Amino acid sequence: MKKIKFIFAFSLVSLLALTSCDPGDDPDVPPDPGTITDPSPDDSVFDKFNGELERNVTIKIVENDTAIKMGYLDELLDAFNEEYAEYGITAVDANQGEFADLPNSGPYGYGPDVIYQANDVLMGWVQDKHVTPLPTHLIEAYESDVIPTAAEEAYKAVANNVNYTFGVPLNIQAPLLYYRKDLLPSDWQTNWDDDNNGVPDMVENLVDLYEFSKMYHAEDSTKYGFEFSLNDFYFSSGYLFSYGAYLFGDNNRDDEDIGLHAGDAKLGVQVLRQFAAEMSAACIDDSAKLAISGAMASGKYFASVTTPDVRSVIVDTLATTYQSEKGLSAEEATQLADENVVGVPFPDLPANGDLINPSDEMIECKQMGGINGYAMSSYTKYPNASLAFINFATSYKMVKLREEILQIAPVRSDVAEESDELSQQLFEKISNGSIVLMPSIKAINQVWTPAGSFMGDVAADPNRGANAKYDTLDKIQAALEQLSQDIYDAIHLLD
Amino acid sequence: MKRAFRRLGTKISDSWTNFINFFKVANVNVKASMGLMGLGQFMYRQVGRGIMYLGVEILGILFFAIYGFQWLIGLFTLGTVQGDPWTGKDGDNSVIFMLLGLMSLILLILFITLYISNIRDVSRTSKLVLKGEKPKNFREDLKDLLDKKFYKTVLFLPLLGTIVFSVLPIVFMILIAFTNYGDPIIPPVLVDWVGMENFVRIFSMGDIGPTFFKILGWNILWAIATTLLNYVLGLLLAILLNKKIVKGKFFWRLFPILAYAIPGFITLTAFKFMFAQGGPINNMITSNGGDPIPFLTKDGTWWARGIGLLINAWLTVPSVMLLATGILSNINNDLYEAAKIDGASSMRQFKDITLPFVVFATTPTLITSFIGNFNNFGVFYFLRSTITSDGYFVSNDTDLLINWLYRLSIDKQYYSIGAAISLIIFIITSSISLIIYVKSPAYKKEDTFR
Numbered sequence: 001m002k003k004i005k006f007i008f009a010f011s012l013v014s015l016l017a018l019t020s021c022d023p024g025d026d027p028d029v030p031p032d033p034g035t036i037t038d039p040s041p042d043d044s045v046f047d048k049f050n051g052e053l054e055r056n057v058t059i060k061i062v063e064n065d066t067a068i069k070m071g072y073l074d075e076l077l078d079a080f081n082e083e084y085a086e087y088g089i090t091a092v093d094a095n096q097g098e099f100a101d102l103p104n105s106g107p108y109g110y111g112p113d114v115i116y117q118a119n120d121v122l123m124g125w126v127q128d129k130h131v132t133p134l135p136t137h138l139i140e141a142y143e144s145d146v147i148p149t150a151a152e153e154a155y156k157a158v159a160n161n162v163n164y165t166f167g168v169p170l171n172i173q174a175p176l177l178y179y180r181k182d183l184l185p186s187d188w189q190t191n192w193d194d195d196n197n198g199v200p201d202m203v204e205n206l207v208d209l210y211e212f213s214k215m216y217h218a219e220d221s222t223k224y225g226f227e228f229s230l231n232d233f234y235f236s237s238g239y240l241f242s243y244g245a246y247l248f249g250d251n252n253r254d255d256e257d258i259g260l261h262a263g264d265a266k267l268g269v270q271v272l273r274q275f276a277a278e279m280s281a282a283c284i285d286d287s288a289k290l291a292i293s294g295a296m297a298s299g300k301y302f303a304s305v306t307t308p309d310v311r312s313v314i315v316d317t318l319a320t321t322y323q324s325e326k327g328l329s330a331e332e333a334t335q336l337a338d339e340n341v342v343g344v345p346f347p348d349l350p351a352n353g354d355l356i357n358p359s360d361e362m363i364e365c366k367q368m369g370g371i372n373g374y375a376m377s378s379y380t381k382y383p384n385a386s387l388a389f390i391n392f393a394t395s396y397k398m399v400k401l402r403e404e405i406l407q408i409a410p411v412r413s414d415v416a417e418e419s420d421e422l423s424q425q426l427f428e429k430i431s432n433g434s435i436v437l438m439p440s441i442k443a444i445n446q447v448w449t450p451a452g453s454f455m456g457d458v459a460a461d462p463n464r465g466a467n468a469k470y471d472t473l474d475k476i477q478a479a480l481e482q483l484s485q486d487i488y489d490a491i492h493l494l495d
Numbered sequence: 496m497k498r499a500f501r502r503l504g505t506k507i508s509d510s511w512t513n514f515i516n517f518f519k520v521a522n523v524n525v526k527a528s529m530g531l532m533g534l535g536q537f538m539y540r541q542v543g544r545g546i547m548y549l550g551v552e553i554l555g556i557l558f559f560a561i562y563g564f565q566w567l568i569g570l571f572t573l574g575t576v577q578g579d580p581w582t583g584k585d586g587d588n589s590v591i592f593m594l595l596g597l598m599s600l601i602l603l604i605l606f607i608t609l610y611i612s613n614i615r616d617v618s619r620t621s622k623l624v625l626k627g628e629k630p631k632n633f634r635e636d637l638k639d640l641l642d643k644k645f646y647k648t649v650l651f652l653p654l655l656g657t658i659v660f661s662v663l664p665i666v667f668m669i670l671i672a673f674t675n676y677g678d679p680i681i682p683p684v685l686v687d688w689v690g691m692e693n694f695v696r697i698f699s700m701g702d703i704g705p706t707f708f709k710i711l712g713w714n715i716l717w718a719i720a721t722t723l724l725n726y727v728l729g730l731l732l733a734i735l736l737n738k739k740i741v742k743g744k745f746f747w748r749l750f751p752i753l754a755y756a757i758p759g760f761i762t763l764t765a766f767k768f769m770f771a772q773g774g775p776i777n778n779m780i781t782s783n784g785g786d787p788i789p790f791l792t793k794d795g796t797w798w799a800r801g802i803g804l805l806i807n808a809w810l811t812v813p814s815v816m817l818l819a820t821g822i823l824s825n826i827n828n829d830l831y832e833a834a835k836i837d838g839a840s841s842m843r844q845f846k847d848i849t850l851p852f853v854v855f856a857t858t859p860t861l862i863t864s865f866i867g868n869f870n871n872f873g874v875f876y877f878l879r880s881t882i883t884s885d886g887y888f889v890s891n892d893t894d895l896l897i898n899w900l901y902r903l904s905i906d907k908q909y910y911s912i913g914a915a916i917s918l919i920i921f922i923i924t925s926s927i928s929l930i931i932y933v934k935s936p937a938y939k940k941e942d943t944f945r
Binding site for chain 1: 579580582588677680681684703771772774777781791792793881883888891907909912
C-alpha cells in the first residue's frame with residue numbers, strides 16, 4: 001500500500017511538473033489582406049523545382065477509383081512512363097485508395113507523391129503543409145491560360161502573406177438533376193414547354209417541377225415527381241446560396257465569418273421545406289440517396305439529385321428493368337436507358353422563394369460543386385519528376401482522353417469547347433460563379449454534419465403539423481443564425 | 496493535500512536517512528557496486544552477474560548520453576524547432592518527442608531499478624559471505640532462472656509487452672490530455688503543455704461543458720438500462736430454454752446464436768435501414784394510412800434511444816443466455832429437491848437459489864458488460880452519426896461519451912479534448928467497476944461456492 005501511495009504521489013508531482021510548463025504562442029495569425037502578394041519564382045519554397053529530373057525513380061500516384069476502374073489510369077501511366085523512359089522515371093498506382101491519408105502517411109515517408117482529389121480535400125491539407133505550393137510558371141496548363149479564374153482560385157491559399165497555388169484543376173464535379181425522359185407526360189411539348197425551347201419546363205424551373213410533382217403523386221400515391229436526400233448538404237446548399245447565403249466570408253477563405261444565414265438564405269430553406277411536403281419521408285435522411293437507382297428505374301422518382309458518377313448505376317438498373325419489362329436485349333436496354341436518364345443543372349427558383357405563390361421573376365439556382373485536380377505531396381523525394389507527371393496528366397491530350405473515357409466535365413477551356421452541352425454548361429457555371437466551389441479551407445469539415453442535420457430537420461418539418469419549427473421566415477432565420485453560430489463554435493473550439 | 500505532501504516529505508527524509516545508515520555499514524564491495532554497477536559482483540568473483548550489471552550501466556550511460564537525455568528534455572519542451580515540409584526544413588515533431596520522452600522515462604526508471612537491484616544483489620551476497628557461504632556463480636544463477644525464479648523468466652516477456660503495448664499508450668493518452676494537441680496545432684506545428692486547460696474547458700459552462708454533463712447523464716442511464724435489460728432477458732431466456740417442458744431446445748437456442756454470430760456492424764446497418772425514414776417499417780406504416788414515425792431523425796430522441804436499447808439487446812442477449820445456460824447447468828439439483836421438500840414455490844426457488852448463484856458467478860461479467868456498454872461505440876454511431884442536436888456541441892442527444900470523443904478527436908481532430916474525455920471515462924468506469932466489484936458477493940464471499 002505504501003508503494004502504491006508513493007507511486008501515486010510521484011505521478012502527481014510529475015504531472016504537476018509537466019503541467020506547469022507555459023503554453024506556446026498562438027501560431028494562427030491571420031494574414032493582412034493589404035500585404036498579400038503573388039509568389040515569386042525565386043521563392044524558397046520553389047527551390048526544389050530546379051528543373052533537373054530525378055533519374056531512375058518511381059513516383060506513386062493516387063487516382064480516383066472510377067479512373068482506375070474505367071482503365072484511364074493505366075492509359076495515363078503507360079503514356080507517361082513511355083514519355084519519360086529515357087530518365088528512368090516510372091509512375092505507378094499508389095494503391096492507397098482514392099481517399100489516401102496523406103497527413104498520416106506522408107510525414108512518415110510512405111505516402112503518395114501526386115494525388116488526385118477534390119479541391120476541398122486537397123486544400124484541407126494546406127494548413128498543415130501536407131501539400132506543397134506549385135510553381136505555376138512551370139506548369140503548362142497555367143502558362144497556356146486555359147484554366148478559368150474560379151477554378152484556379154479553388155487551389156489558392158495564402159501562407160506567409162503569399163498567395164500560393166497548390167494544385168492543377170482538372171475537372172468539374174457538381175451534382176445534377178437527373179430525370180427520366182420517358183416518364184415525361186406525352187403532352188409535355190404543348191403543355192410543359194412554355195418557352196418552346198425544347199426543354200421540359202419542369203426541369204427548367206422548380207415551380208413547374210413542384211406542380212408536376214403534385215400531379216405525378218396524385219396519379220399514383222406511391223410515386224414522387226422529385227425526391228432527394230435533403231440532409232445531404234452538398235445537394236441542398238445551392239438553394240441557400242441562390243438567395244445570398246455563403247459558407248465562409250472573403251470568397252470562402254475566412255472561417256471567422258460563417259454566412260449560412262446571410263442575405264435571404266431563409267427563402268432557400270422555405271423553398272426546400274415546401275417541396276419536402278411533396279416528397280416522401282425518404283428525403284429526411286439518406287434513404288432517398290440510397291434508393292435512387294432502384295426508385296428511378298421503377299419510376300417511383302421522376303427526378304432526383306445526385307452526382308454524375310451515380311448516373312451509370314441508374315442507367316444499369318434501368319436497363320435491367322427494361323430488359324425484364326420490355327423484353328429488350330442487354331445492348332438495346334442499355335442504349336435506351338442511357339437516352340432516358342438525362343442530367344441537367346438545377347432548375348431555376350422563384351425570386352420570392354415561394355413555390356406556392358411564386359413570383360414571375362426567376363433566379364438561377366446555384367449549386368455546390370468541386371474542382372478535382374492534382375496536387376503534390378510536400379514529402380515527395382522527387383519533386384521534379386512529380387511536377388513532370390502533373391504537367392503530363394493535365395496536358396490537353398490527357399485531359400481530352402480523360403473526358404472521353406470518364407465522361408466528365410473538363411476544366412481546361414480548350415477541351416471544354418469541344419465537349420458535350422452539359423459539360424459546357426458546367427464550365428460556364430464555374431466561370432460565372434453559379435457553381436459555388438467547396439471552400440478550400442480545412443474548416444469545411446466542420447460544416448457537413450451540422451448543416452446536413454439541419455436540412456434533414458427542415459425536411460421533416462412539414463410532418464410536424466402544429467409543432468412545426470420552420471413554418472415562418474423568422475423561425476427559419478433564427479435557426480440559420482444558430483446553425484452558423486454552431487459551426488463557428490465547432491471551428492474555433494480551441495482558439 | 497498538505498498532509499499528503501508532508502507525508503511524502505517525511506517518506507523521502509526517512510528513505511534518505513536509511514540510505515545513509517546503509518551506506519555507513521556497507522562493506523567495500525557494496526560501495527564498489529554503488530560506484531560502478533557490477534564491480535562488487537566482480538570482487539566476489541561473480542563474473543557473469545558483474546558483466547551483466549556493468550553492461551547495463553555502459554549501455555544505459557551510452558543511451559542517455561546519445562539519445563535518452565535529449566528525449567527526456569524533449570518530453571518537457573515538446574520540441575523547439577518548427578519544421579517546414581515546403582522548404583524541406585527538418586523540425587521537431589512534438590508527438591514523436593512526447594513518445595520518445597516517455598520511452599526514455601520508462602527506460603530511466605528501468606535503469607534506476609536495475610541500479611538498485613545491483614546494490615541489493617551485492618548486499619545479499621555480502622551477507623551470504625558473512626555467514627560463511629559461497630557466492631552463487633553464473634551457472635547457478637541461470638539454473639535458478641529455470642527453477643526457483645522460473646516465474647521471472649516466464650513473466651519477463653508479458654511484462655515487457657504490457658509496458659510497450661498497454662502502459663505506454665495509456666500514459667501517452669493521459670499526457671495528450673494536458674497539451675493543446677489538436678486542430679490547428681498539429682505537427683509540424685509545435686504542441687505545448689497547457690496544464691488543466693482541457694479539463695477546465697470540459698467542466699466549465701462554455702462551449703462543451705453543458706454538452707458533457709448532458710451526455711454523461713444519458714451515458715450512465717444507457718449503461719445501467721442496457722446492462723440490466725440484456726442481463727435479465729438473457730437470464731430469462733436461459734431459464735426458459737432450460738425447462739424440461741420446452742421441446743426442441745437446440746432449435747430454439749440456435750436463433751439467438753445466429754443473431755450473435757452475425758457481425759455486429761451488419762446487424763446495425765440492417766436495423767438502420769429498417770428504421771430509416773424511407774425504410775420498410777415506415778413504408779408499412781404509411782402504406783396502411785399512418786404517418787411515418789421519426790425513429791432516428793432529430794425529433795426521434797426517445798425512439799432512437801429505445802431502438803438502441805433493443806438493438807443492443809438483440810446483439811448481446813444471446814451471449815448472456817449462453818453464459819447463463821452454462822452456469823445454470825452447474826447448480827446442484829439437490830438444492831431444488833430440498834427446496835421442494837421444504838415447500839418452496841418456483842418463484843422462491845428462483846429468488847433464493849437460482850438468482851444468487853447466477854449473480855454470484857456473473858458479477859465480474861456484469862462489470863465488464865457495464866463497461867462495454869458505457870463505451871458502446873457502435874450502436875449510436877451507426878444509427879445517428881449524421882445528426883447533431885440543438886444544444887449539443889458537435890454531438891446529438893443519443894451520443895455516448897465515446898461517440899462524442901470520436902467526433903471530437905477523429906472527425907474534428909481535437910485530440911487533446913478527446914484525450915481528456917477518455918481520461919474522465921476511464922476514471923468513471925474504473926471507479927464504478929471497482930466499487931461494484933468490491934461490494935459484490937463475488938468479492939466478499941469468494942469461497943462460498945468453491
